Amino acid sequence: MSVSENLDAIELTGIRRFFEAASRFPDAINLGIGEPDLDPPAELIEAAARHMRQGRNKYGPIAGIRELREELARIYSKRSRSVGPENVFVTIGGENALFASMAAILKRGDEVVVISPSFPSYAAIARIFGAEVVFLRSSPERGFVPDEEELRSSVSDRTKAVIVNSPSNPTGAVYGPQDLRKMVDVAAEVGAYVISDEVYEPFVYDGQFSSAADLIDGYGSIVVVQSFSKSLSITGWRIGYLIAPDELAERMQKFLLYSHACPPTFAQHAVLDALRSGVYDDYTRSARELYRKRRDLVVELMREEGMELVAPKGAFYAFPRLPGIDDDMSFCARLLEEKRVVVVPGSSFGPGGEGHVRVSFAASEEKLVEGITRMGQLLREMGVT
Ligand SMILES: Cc1ncc(COP(=O)(O)O)c(C=O)c1O
Numbered sequence: 565m566s567v568s569e570n571l572d573a574i575e576l577t578g579i580r581r582f583f584e585a586a587s588r589f590p591d592a593i594n595l596g597i598g599e600p601d602l603d604p605p606a607e608l609i610e611a612a613a614r615h616m617r618q619g620r621n622k623y624g625p626i627a628g629i630r631e632l633r634e635e636l637a638r639i640y641s642k643r644s645r646s647v648g649p650e651n652v653f654v655t656i657g658g659e660n661a662l663f664a665s666m667a668a669i670l671k672r673g674d675e676v677v678v679i680s681p682s683f684p685s686y687a688a689i690a691r692i693f694g695a696e697v698v699f700l701r702s703s704p705e706r707g708f709v710p711d712e713e714e715l716r717s718s719v720s721d722r723t724k725a726v727i728v729n730s731p732s733n734p735t736g737a738v739y740g741p742q743d744l745r746k747m748v749d750v751a752a753e754v755g756a757y758v759i760s761d762e763v764y765e766p767f768v769y770d771g772q773f774s775s776a777a778d779l780i781d782g783y784g785s786i787v788v789v790q791s792f793s794k795s796l797s798i799t800g801w802r803i804g805y806l807i808a809p810d811e812l813a814e815r816m817q818k819f820l821l822y823s824h825a826c827p828p829t830f831a832q833h834a835v836l837d838a839l840r841s842g843v844y845d846d847y848t849r850s851a852r853e854l855y856r857k858r859r860d861l862v863v864e865l866m867r868e869e870g871m872e873l874v875a876p877k878g879a880f881y882a883f884p885r886l887p888g889i890d891d892d893m894s895f896c897a898r899l900l901e902e903k904r905v906v907v908v909p910g911s912s913f914g915p916g917g918e919g920h921v922r923v924s925f926a927a928s929e930e931k932l933v934e935g936i937t938r939m940g941q942l943l944r945e946m947g948v949t
Pocket of ligand 1: 598656657658659660683729732733761763791792793794799803804
């Protein structure tokens with residue numbers, strides 16, 4: 565199968581199709597978008613403008629500017645002795661980091677385990693490289709954290725990567741250190757990499773964030789995918805990074821060179837300033853408190869409206885079960901047509917998502933109250949609550 569056939573076999577996600585439909589209703593309350601409604605830190609914007617004025621507008625090194633790689637390696641050295649600047653690759657957001665990781669690891673016919681419901685890019689990118697996707701369903705009963713035995717039964721000697729995502733889009737699940745260790749152990753037993761997508765790192769509301777990077781010293785097979793898109797509210801700047809073991813470094817370099825040559829230079833300098841000056845820490849701390857308040861509000865409102873819900877521990881999504889409704893696509897279409905509210909059908913996130921919807925709380929309290937109230941009205945009109 566050629567790569568273009570692989571692309572032909574991939575559907576544009578349900579999310580994309582749904583947003584196209586939603587664009588017919590510009591006045592709708594949009595709780596579907598997976599990006600912060602906040603402005604980036606003012607200092608960051610000023611720094612970007614300053615760096616542009618100072619002439620940082622040209623190509624830079626393929627894997628990112630040296631100073632940013634060093635700063636990130638310094639931050640990760642608290643988690644692992646083995647991470648140096650040569651293990652850090654600055655990318656065009658988290659998407660490109662995922663793409664580069666899979667380009668470096670996969671070949672046609674390999675298997676990739678994707679814990680589902682999950683961010684749709686994982687399965688799509690794996691399929692672009694001709695890999696077969698094995699979905700491991702996580703259930704609300706276990707807080708959407710996969711069971712070790714189930715994970716063990718979904719890996720085989722063809723498994724080349726297990727993709728984990730904590731905090732999770734769309735479920736809000738947060739894995740503890742033991743959960744991560746079990747997943748890394750099971751992957752290591754079959755010689756597979758773990759690709760750990762940690763782009764929602766700063767947004768954990770209950771307990772502590774755990775990174776797969778804490779396990780790098782014991783295992784040579786961990787790739788961490790990161791991004792500043794959500795943490796600094798700069799989804800349009802396209803700055804992410806990955807931490808990868810030495811054995812993948814050369815392939816990463818080749819992929820990054822031929823995919824886009826380099827990440828935006830001025831933006832890397834601005835992000836570096838934010839990390840060094842403490843702007844990153846201050847901003848993410850206050851964004852987390854704001855999202856936490858909204859999370860609490862959303863959980864309360866949804867439960868009042870009769871939706872079953874595992875309270876999200878992290879990220880900025882709630883993933884309620886619609887009572888007595890399996891066809892989430894039709895529900896979302898009706899919610900849009902009749903109540904002018906956009907949420908994302910759960911089945912767009914793969915097996916286990918059916919009968920759920922994803923509601924982003926990266927939206928104002930006012931919009932959340934109005935949007936969830938209207939969802940409740942529709943559920944009553946449908947006679948299910
Ligand atoms: C879990 C997850 N990983 C990666 C990404 C991609 O991030 P970026 O915008 O930095 O490419 C997203 C974006 O929604 C996401 O939700």
